[in-house]
Amino acid sequence: MSVPSQTERVRPEAIKAVPVRRPGRWLAIAVIAILVAMFLHLIFTNDQFRWSFIFSSYEPGKRGVMFTEPVLEGLRGTLLLTVTSMVIGVVLGVLIAIMRLSDNWILRTVAFGYTWFFRAVPRLVLCVLFGNLNILWTRIGFGLPFDQQIGKLFGINDLNAQFYSIKATDLLAGFVAGMLALGLSEAAYMAEIVRAGIQSIDPGQAEAATALGLSRGQVLRRVVLPQAMRVIVPPTGNEVIAMVKDTSLVAFVPVTYELFFQLNAIKARTFVVLPVLIAAVIWYLLICTVLMVAQYFVERHFGRGYGTAGRARQRLRAIQAEQGSSAVEGGAT
Amino acid sequence: MTEEMVRADNVHKSFGSLEVLKGIDLVVRSGEVCCVLGPSGSGKSTFLRCVNHLEKINAGKIFVDGDLIGYHERGGKLHEMKDSDVAKQRRAIGMVFQRFNLFPHMTTLQNVMEAPCRVKRENKSEVRDRAAALLERVGLGSKIDAYPGMLSGGEQQRVAIARALAMRPKLMLFDEPTSALDPELVGEVLDVMKDLARDGMTMLVVTHEIGFAREVGDNVVFMDGGVVVEQGAPAEIIGNPKHERTKAFLSKVL
Numbered sequence A: 001m002s003v004p005s006q007t008e009r010v011r012p013e014a015i016k017a018v019p020v021r022r023p024g025r026w027l028a029i030a031v032i033a034i035l036v037a038m039f040l041h042l043i044f045t046n047d048q049f050r051w052s053f054i055f056s057s058y059e060p061g062k063r064g065v066m067f068t069e070p071v072l073e074g075l076r077g078t079l080l081l082t083v084t085s086m087v088i089g090v091v092l093g094v095l096i097a098i099m100r101l102s103d104n105w106i107l108r109t110v111a112f113g114y115t116w117f118f119r120a121v122p123r124l125v126l127c128v129l130f131g132n133l134n135i136l137w138t139r140i141g142f143g144l145p146f147d148q149q150i151g152k153l154f155g156i157n158d159l160n161a162q163f164y165s166i167k168a169t170d171l172l173a174g175f176v177a178g179m180l181a182l183g184l185s186e187a188a189y190m191a192e193i194v195r196a197g198i199q200s201i202d203p204g205q206a207e208a209a210t211a212l213g214l215s216r217g218q219v220l221r222r223v224v225l226p227q228a229m230r231v232i233v234p235p236t237g238n239e240v241i242a243m244v245k246d247t248s249l250v251a252f253v254p255v256t257y258e259l260f261f262q263l264n265a266i267k268a269r270t271f272v273v274l275p276v277l278i279a280a281v282i283w284y285l286l287i288c289t290v291l292m293v294a295q296y297f298v299e300r301h302f303g304r305g306y307g308t309a310g311r312a313r314q315r316l317r318a319i320q321a322e323q324g325s326s327a328v329e330g331g332a333t
Numbered sequence B: 001m002t003e004e005m006v007r008a009d010n011v012h013k014s015f016g017s018l019e020v021l022k023g024i025d026l027v028v029r030s031g032e033v034c035c036v037l038g039p040s041g042s043g044k045s046t047f048l049r050c051v052n053h054l055e056k057i058n059a060g061k062i063f064v065d066g067d068l069i070g071y072h073e074r075g076g077k078l079h080e081m082k083d084s085d086v087a088k089q090r091r092a093i094g095m096v097f098q099r100f101n102l103f104p105h106m107t108t109l110q111n112v113m114e115a116p117c118r119v120k121r122e123n124k125s126e127v128r129d130r131a132a133a134l135l136e137r138v139g140l141g142s143k144i145d146a147y148p149g150m151l152s153g154g155e156q157q158r159v160a161i162a163r164a165l166a167m168r169p170k171l172m173l174f175d176e177p178t179s180a181l182d183p184e185l186v187g188e189v190l191d192v193m194k195d196l197a198r199d200g201m202t203m204l205v206v207t208h209e210i211g212f213a214r215e216v217g218d219n220v221v222f223m224d225g226g227v228v229v230e231q232g233a234p235a236e237i238i239g240n241p242k243h244e245r246t247k248a249f250l251s252k253v254l
């Protein structure tokens, strides 16, 4: 009897060791617990917060500041502005990302120039700028560029080859100006996110799809973008949440149809500062919570084929290991 | 004499200043299996990719089933084909890659159905039946709803073959289909390929599986340094190579 074969060996008892003590961890938890208690104490024993002002009634006969009509109106404005500027940002961003990855150097340069400009200029400045563009141009229209100058070349005075035009003050006042400022700025960031997403996909994917006869558009829509979404969605979630908060910048356009502006107005009128700010914080927290839940589901959708992969592979390995060990056992007996 | 499925005439291809293909001449007749052997970096993959115009060649001509690949010839002048026309040519040419390149966000069935549904716009339920039958044929009838990430390498490569076959190609290109596989999984993929060859599919196969080339190949081509060093019947090239370079290569892989 030299080495005992596998079948004869008894499985040793499972390890039941005493875990390592980690006093640092317990100390940290104790400190955090005390800080939290102090924080709660600060909030709930201080009348200055005036919770009733926030939730139930801020003036006799009126609802709490969170739920008054102008604030709800402002909330609708904030949500509408977030949605519209994000739609502009995503659509234009995808387009610019595709241009940036084009074979044609002119398209690449234009896309680069766009991202360069809109990432460099602060959103606040853009908002003020878009609110004042009507000083530069009184009318904005679609049509033949340089129509008046070309007309003069041929001896026609005042040639008007604009198919459609609109007074700049009508178009670029308030909401639309704010939406464009935020949307165009967002497009620059989205373009970079989408580009990173597309570039993260193995070129073999596009190659396989091309070899099957799919057109360029189909390759992008059916194969590359759906996979890139896994990389695109998380930072886009960040962008949406940042946008909810950045809508408060349109107060400088100026747009009044916006959450923070409305709350601020109440603050100015009632001289109650802190509760109004807390009301703003609560609304922003609520919106972002909803968005994060939405993001979870979007991520789950685009993660199909991946999430299960790890688990399935583990199962496969377990099965193989089982078969492997039984083969060894079979061989030993 | 059977007709020519692939004809390459003096094909040249460079990447910048690096000349990868230096005048390749090659003919694959309908129903034949042509195996391409050669050391790494000799331009085998590049040549295969030129056949379905994934790479543009710099000089020479490639014909598949009599059609010039990638160009229209009008009045003695070559005109670049529109993307849509190139795509039309590619439909008739199936390609299988070393790294499978299955679409990981689609199930195996969706992988196989994608091209017939999107490119040819065929009837969906018909395509579904055909795709299921193809997966059955490559031995994966029970894995229809699995995602590629759940399959072994050998299974993935068999799905990739089914995906290419779903377009009913007249020519199949294989680029080292078994090189990324664990040794015990190579056999199952080669079996599917042998089955295809028996059914009369025209195949151009880049491979290091000398046994496969000897058994299934009608013709073996040995490439090195961007040129075809020698070609002929498998028994001749593998059993009795004439050139030093072929001998040196075979002594390493056998």
Ligand SMILES: Nc1ncnc2c1ncn2[C@@H]1O[C@H](COP(=O)(O)OP(=O)(O)O)[C@@H](O)[C@H]1O
Pocket (backbone or CB within 6 Å): B015, B018, B020, B038, B039, B040, B041, B042, B043, B044, B045, B046, B047
């Ligand atoms: N897209 C590319 N750009 C530049 N060089 C390339 C490219 N593809 C292949 N090559 C080069 O071409 C040569 C041949 O490559 P390849 O056809 O893949 O060889 P094989 O498949 O025979 O191993 C290699 O030197 C490789 O570096």
Ligand SMILES: [Mg+2]
Pocket (backbone or CB within 6 Å): B044, B045, B046, B175, B176
């Ligand atoms: Mg290769």
